[in-house]
Amino acid sequence: MKKSSTPLAILLPLILLSTAAFSLGAQTPYMDAMYIDVRWDRTDTLGEATMRLEYRMRFPSETGPDSSHVDRRIVEIGPGLQKEYSLILETSEMAGHNAWKQTDGAFDSHDPDSPVNPFELYITQDGITVIHKTMIIGPVLRWQEDTPAFGWQLTSDTCTVMGYPCQKAVTEFRGRVWHAWFCPSLPVDSGPYKFRGLPGLILKAEDTTGTYSWELAAIERGTWPILEKRLLYQDCTRSQARKYIRQMFSSPYQWKVSRGMRVQQMDPQTHQLRELTHEEKSESFHYDPIELE
Numbered sequence: 001m002k003k004s005s006t007p008l009a010i011l012l013p014l015i016l017l018s019t020a021a022f023s024l025g026a027q028t029p030y031m032d033a034m035y036i037d038v039r040w041d042r043t044d045t046l047g048e049a050t051m052r053l054e055y056r057m058r059f060p061s062e063t064g065p066d067s068s069h070v071d072r073r074i075v076e077i078g079p080g081l082q083k084e085y086s087l088i089l090e091t092s093e094m095a096g097h098n099a100w101k102q103t104d105g106a107f108d109s110h111d112p113d114s115p116v117n118p119f120e121l122y123i124t125q126d127g128i129t130v131i132h133k134t135m136i137i138g139p140v141l142r143w144q145e146d147t148p149a150f151g152w153q154l155t156s157d158t159c160t161v162m163g164y165p166c167q168k169a170v171t172e173f174r175g176r177v178w179h180a181w182f183c184p185s186l187p188v189d190s191g192p193y194k195f196r197g198l199p200g201l202i203l204k205a206e207d208t209t210g211t212y213s214w215e216l217a218a219i220e221r222g223t224w225p226i227l228e229k230r231l232l233y234q235d236c237t238r239s240q241a242r243k244y245i246r247q248m249f250s251s252p253y254q255w256k257v258s259r260g261m262r263v264q265q266m267d268p269q270t271h272q273l274r275e276l277t278h279e280e281k282s283e284s285f286h287y288d289p290i291e292l293e
Helices: 087-102 238-250 252-258
Strands: 005-007 021-023 043-061 064-078 081-086 119-124 127-133 140-145 153-161 164-173 176-183 201-207 213-229 233-235 262-266
Touching: 043 081, 064 087, 064 213, 081 087, 081 213, 127 238, 140 238, 153 176, 153 201, 164 201, 238 252, 252 262
Parallel strands: 005 233, 021 262, 140 233
Antiparallel strands: 043 064, 043 213, 064 081, 081 119, 119 127, 127 140, 153 164, 164 176, 176 201, 201 213
């Protein structure tokens, strides 16, 4: 996948500097006001999918561990290539992109209708490409990973997912213990996220804390192009990306200021923007990533 890119160390301090005032609480890494960039000039066809799966992905809210969001995740599977992305985010991006073209560039961002987990995965025989979109038209991070080797332990436990009989397997992956239910009658070495390596398609996966889960909601067979938008990626390492994303959650005020933004807060009584207090500048989002290590 050849794309335009700029090294992370160069672009992070410089990209998208803005003099506009932003409210600290109006945008979060998951929420519908994250302002996604809809400017791209080309879409590349990477391959062809013969199976299309939709999963319901549950992930923790940025407000704390007692609440969660649900994203609609699409997994497209083709010969030697798999893509996973958020259907909610994709729908919003396409609506914004069409408006951008129709307004000759006057409209350059769009908000998803509900919270999403803004990552995409492209999995090939050579490894995994991870793409993570950050809030407020922030940088689109891209990094490469080796395909993990999962040490699955098969169990005798069974369940039914969408009418398909499934068997349970257990593994540990980057700080979490995962339970996966695979379907032997669907002999496809694949599943949601990065999970694979079982004798059947994985229809459901969840970690033992109940923090994250994927469960099949629909399955289709046919042919679809596997597409990738031509965006200005910021290539980085997994370690750099994890550090950068963690800062968005732990210090959203400092993250925005570091990108040249003037951050203010709306006064609910006067409806005027004001400077933030020390306490408001210190606010953070709950951070509990899929991979803890």
